[in-house]
Amino acid sequence: MALTFTPEAEMGTSCPDFQLPATDGKIYRRSDFQIGKPVVILFICNHCPYVQAIEDRLIQLGHDLKELGIPMIAISSNDGQEYPEDNFENMRSRAQDKKYSFLYLHDETQEVAQRFGAVCTPDFFVYDSQMNLAYRGRLDDSWKDPKKVTRRELFEAVQLLAQNKALSAKQTPSMGCNIKWINRK
Numbered sequence: 137m138a139l140t141f142t143p144e145a146e147m148g149t150s151c152p153d154f155q156l157p158a159t160d161g162k163i164y165r166r167s168d169f170q171i172g173k174p175v176v177i178l179f180i181c182n183h184c185p186y187v188q189a190i191e192d193r194l195i196q197l198g199h200d201l202k203e204l205g206i207p208m209i210a211i212s213s214n215d216g217q218e219y220p221e222d223n224f225e226n227m228r229s230r231a232q233d234k235k236y237s238f239l240y241l242h243d244e245t246q247e248v249a250q251r252f253g254a255v256c257t258p259d260f261f262v263y264d265s266q267m268n269l270a271y272r273g274r275l276d277d278s279w280k281d282p283k284k285v286t287r288r289e290l291f292e293a294v295q296l297l298a299q300n301k302a303l304s305a306k307q308t309p310s311m312g313c314n315i316k317w318i319n320r321k
Contacts, residue, residue: 140256145272152251156241179254183221186312198237208238213249256312273307
């Protein structure tokens with residue numbers, strides 16, 4: 137597990153295209169979410185302690201965003217062969233057991249993670265109503281202890297975007313385990 141921080145992002149870049157299977161048995165494409173509202177896309181996995189520490193807050197965020205009519209899509213791109221906890225079957229089980237309030241997509245080839253420039257789990261991307269990157273920061277101000285959260289930075293950013301308001305240029309990077317890239321010979 138290598139602690140990795142998200143790099144500074146080029147705001148305004150277009151959301152990369154994707155077509156991925158989800159734990160609900162359906163296939164989802166970027167075009168399914170072009171609805172004139174912000175879209176939240178995050179890269180997570182099952183085994184990462186950073187993701188596990190915020191998992192209940194992610195589920196709550198999914199519920200809160202649903203109330204606003206804003207989609208939240210989680211993608212797992214980890215090497216499921218070397219890290220079996222992150223394979224598609226275990227993704228399905230986790231989503232069902234935890235009653236995920238968001239879509240959970242599988243990026244088996246890791247091409248989508250590469251297109252996004254995702255580097256860690258969790259890695260958050262929020263796109264505005266035009267599908268342009270507007271936020272790439274952390275979930276909140278206390279990754280480990282939910283009782284110490286004073287600002288839900290990602291949710292606050294989405295609320296501003298939903299009101300067509302500008303976001304602050306200052307965004308605190310997310311941090312987590314590096315994505316487990318396929319390294320097969």
